[in-house]
């Protein structure tokens with residue numbers, strides 16, 4: 086067995102954990118203010134969520150102007166909804182332009198504030214050589230590991246008996262592998278709906294398991310993005326009223342979805358549920374049409390799995406060759422950030438938006454606002470400004 090190797094690295098500037106859009110943008114904003122940083126990521130590339138854990142047909146759900154990172158617009162030739170490949174290219178160009186070079190394969194296993202020294206001690210395991218650990222020590226810690234760090238994997242009675250593969254949507258790339266197969270897609274969020282659409286396009290036979298309720302909105306209405314309409318209305322109306330308008334418009338453009346087996350939440354509008362609980366409304370890009378045409382079956386929750394399929398909550402049985410869990414993700418901050426109560430047990434800042442970006446003792450968070458990439462950008466700018474002020478004070482003392 087190889088002997089454990091460990092080393093210590095002094096970081097002159099903030100330690101940023103995560104090299105997704107949040108980590109890259111805060112490092113770029115810091116750099117612009119003359120503050121160096123060290124960015125750590127457990128993956129072997131930037132934006133690993135986008136590069137490694139998303140399906141091929143994915144495009145940004147929101148219009149491009151709501152997804153730009155600070156200081157760099159998308160190239161003019163990009164479409165309104167850039168593809169995943171275009172988004173990743175944009176992120177790579179963003180990192181290159183700012184000179185951000187993350188240290189990859191560094192999985193942070195613990196971070197703790199050392200009161201006596203007034204410094205953060207961040208331990209990272211080398212993913213390629215698990216016996217090798219590094220302790221990074223620095224004055225500031227920026228948490229940028231994202232709201233989607235770990236998969237949510239529900240357990241089903243009888244899962245061991247099920248004859249086919251059960252996988253998470255993080256592993257799904259394209260429906261080709263499922264051609265001709267009966268697939269149970271568990272979950273009716275954006276990913277669940279889009280995977281059903283993709284399965285149809287590749288000649289598979291999807292059934293979508295809908296357990297709870299969900300807001301479904303058209304992505305566009307008469308050529309105008311629904312999200313843009315919401316942002317515009319929020320300038321004049323309170324959120325509750327904007328939600329009421331959105332629900333009305335959805336009803337007008339999409340019709341009665343209850344008849345298709347998709348219930349709207351009884352309490353809370355689409356924006357309110359997104360902000361308060363992170364429940365993203367579905368922006369329909371064609372799955373509803375496939376449900377209406379009968380190509381996607383909507384079925385209730387799963388009671389248990391058996392060898393050839395699933396028994397549902399209403400007692401019916403559906404045959405299935407494969408199960409895909411489009412059941413979402415969760416934050417992993419509580420697993421590695423020790424001795425701080427800045428984050429809740431669910432891994433979100435305790436203080437509500439827009440104040441959740443700054444904690445005690447040089448602790449910061451970027452990208453936990455439940456507001457997607459626009460939340461990432463607003464956090465990154467504030468965090469970089471704040472640290473730059475401290476940095477300035479410290480360097481001018483020397």
Ligand SMILES: Cc1cc2nc3c(=O)[nH]c(=O)nc-3n(C[C@H](O)[C@H](O)[C@H](O)COP(=O)(O)OP(=O)(O)OC[C@H]3O[C@@H](n4cnc5c(N)ncnc54)[C@H](O)[C@@H]3O)c2cc1C
Pocket residue numbers: 102103104105106107108125126127128131132133134135139143144145146147151152191192193194229230231232233234276417421451452453456457458459461
């Ligand atoms: C399918 C999908 C589509 C989406 N589409 C949109 C959209 O169109 N518009 C929008 O605004 N938002 C969208 N989002 C939300 C999305 O989360 C953000 O766009 C964005 O990826 C958030 O960036 P982030 O850097 O905060 O998190 P991430 O992109 O998840 O990056 C976090 C990084 O931290 C790393 N990490 C995690 N734990 C550790 C650890 N312990 N040690 C070291 N590194 C670690 C990960 O490897 C990862 O690279 C989408 C999300 C999904 C899942």
